[in-house]
Amino acid sequence: MFGLTEEQRQLQSAVRAFAEGEIAPHVSEWDEKSEFPHEVVKKLGEMGLLGVIFPESLGGAGMGYVEYVLAIEELSRVDGSVGIIVAAHNSLCTNHIMLGGTDEQRKRWIPKLASGEWLGAWGLTEPGSGSDAGGARTTAVKKGDTWVLNGSKTFITNGSHANCAVVLAVTDKTKGASGGISAFVVEKGTKGFRPGRKENKLGLRASDTSELIFEDCEIPAENLIGKEGDGFKDAMRVLDGGRISIAALSLGIARGALDAAMKYAQERRQFGKAISEFQAIQFKLADMATQWDAAQLLTMRAAQMKDEGKKVTLESAMAKLYASEAACRICDEGVQIHGGYGFIKDYPAEKFYRDVRLCPIGEGTSEIQRMVIARELLGSKPSRG
Numbered sequence: 001m002f003g004l005t006e007e008q009r010q011l012q013s014a015v016r017a018f019a020e021g022e023i024a025p026h027v028s029e030w031d032e033k034s035e036f037p038h039e040v041v042k043k044l045g046e047m048g049l050l051g052v053i054f055p056e057s058l059g060g061a062g063m064g065y066v067e068y069v070l071a072i073e074e075l076s077r078v079d080g081s082v083g084i085i086v087a088a089h090n091s092l093c094t095n096h097i098m099l100g101g102t103d104e105q106r107k108r109w110i111p112k113l114a115s116g117e118w119l120g121a122w123g124l125t126e127p128g129s130g131s132d133a134g135g136a137r138t139t140a141v142k143k144g145d146t147w148v149l150n151g152s153k154t155f156i157t158n159g160s161h162a163n164c165a166v167v168l169a170v171t172d173k174t175k176g177a178s179g180g181i182s183a184f185v186v187e188k189g190t191k192g193f194r195p196g197r198k199e200n201k202l203g204l205r206a207s208d209t210s211e212l213i214f215e216d217c218e219i220p221a222e223n224l225i226g227k228e229g230d231g232f233k234d235a236m237r238v239l240d241g242g243r244i245s246i247a248a249l250s251l252g253i254a255r256g257a258l259d260a261a262m263k264y265a266q267e268r269r270q271f272g273k274a275i276s277e278f279q280a281i282q283f284k285l286a287d288m289a290t291q292w293d294a295a296q297l298l299t300m301r302a303a304q305m306k307d308e309g310k311k312v313t314l315e316s317a318m319a320k321l322y323a324s325e326a327a328c329r330i331c332d333e334g335v336q337i338h339g340g341y342g343f344i345k346d347y348p349a350e351k352f353y354r355d356v357r358l359c360p361i362g363e364g365t366s367e368i369q370r371m372v373i374a375r376e377l378l379g380s381k382p383s384r385g
């Protein structure tokens, strides 16, 4: 287990107590109804968890990625939906403004987002461009003191509840992704901007995944984040950190599955003994726990390096790839250890199994992580993020 400071342990205990007290009793109902946990999100803001990685001078909690991983993991251990809501808000939306924005833009938006007064979303994916994010077709055209956006984004976490979204759009199609795509903050209520279809999902059902639609949506010139043409480059930097949060989401869901399997294996009796006394079940638990620890070490290495200000493209891709795939295996075995009870909704195993499936897909699929890792190893020219 990765060594934690006393403060980090306290944070971990506080988030665990909150998750078990305020989230656990509602998880099944929210999942069943696909209900967004508004009250919990409000309380997470009050606890500082919507601004974990942002400086106190901007209203954040002033903590680092190690603390951020602990918080996402503890929330996701109880409900991955809450984990992904917090992750998209912190390390995608708010962090894009932090990384790419001017001081004035940081002061304008980050205090509202970090305090939880506002919820944020981040829109990169489009119906025709997922892994090939540089193939975006949403456009932003300069018109006097404004930019006019047209197009749509798909699969956007927090999309229909967010008070603002950071949106990537093509500003110069002659330049390609690097140089031709820019990022903008679009606030809720702006004419021509609306959430579209809300997806009906396999897992993480209490989180909101929606389309964002832009129809002659006119926003002030000062909503362009940083410099024109820097959007794609900044988005790739944002994803370096974002991937650590998906590794943390994977760790949390897998921990929940492992804890549930350990408990069940010691309670369930067959052939006159607890099933945990069978070597076949013991070996499953041993493999699950070993993979979990390996995933945690990779994730914490990336988080620690990020806190030291180092480049983490390789380490965050490795952490995301390994943690998400290990978490899928762990949740699968969790169902198996529960036998038939793993297939029904009275036990948590089936929900972990459904929720975890997003982890090797979101913020770059496993296939894309392998491309990023190979590119970093071989030093070849990037073709995409």
Ligand SMILES: Cc1cc2nc3c(=O)[nH]c(=O)nc-3n(C[C@H](O)[C@H](O)[C@H](O)COP(=O)(O)OP(=O)(O)OC[C@H]3O[C@@H](n4cnc5c(N)ncnc54)[C@H](O)[C@@H]3O)c2cc1C
Pocket (backbone or CB within 6 Å): 088, 122, 123, 124, 125, 129, 130, 131, 132, 154, 155, 156, 157, 158, 204, 209, 358, 361, 362, 363, 364, 365, 366, 367, 368
């Ligand atoms: C619940 C959920 C939440 C999400 N939240 C957000 C969000 O907040 N913001 C946002 O912008 N996006 C979000 N996404 C989108 C997510 O990041 C994309 O779904 C993901 O990047 C994959 O893109 P795609 O779905 O278009 O798949 P595709 O890119 O079409 O990929 C399909 C398959 O082809 C493979 N593939 C593609 N290209 C290659 C290649 N070159 N070599 C080998 N294999 C390849 C992929 O790995 C995959 O297996 C979310 C998605 C979901 C499901």
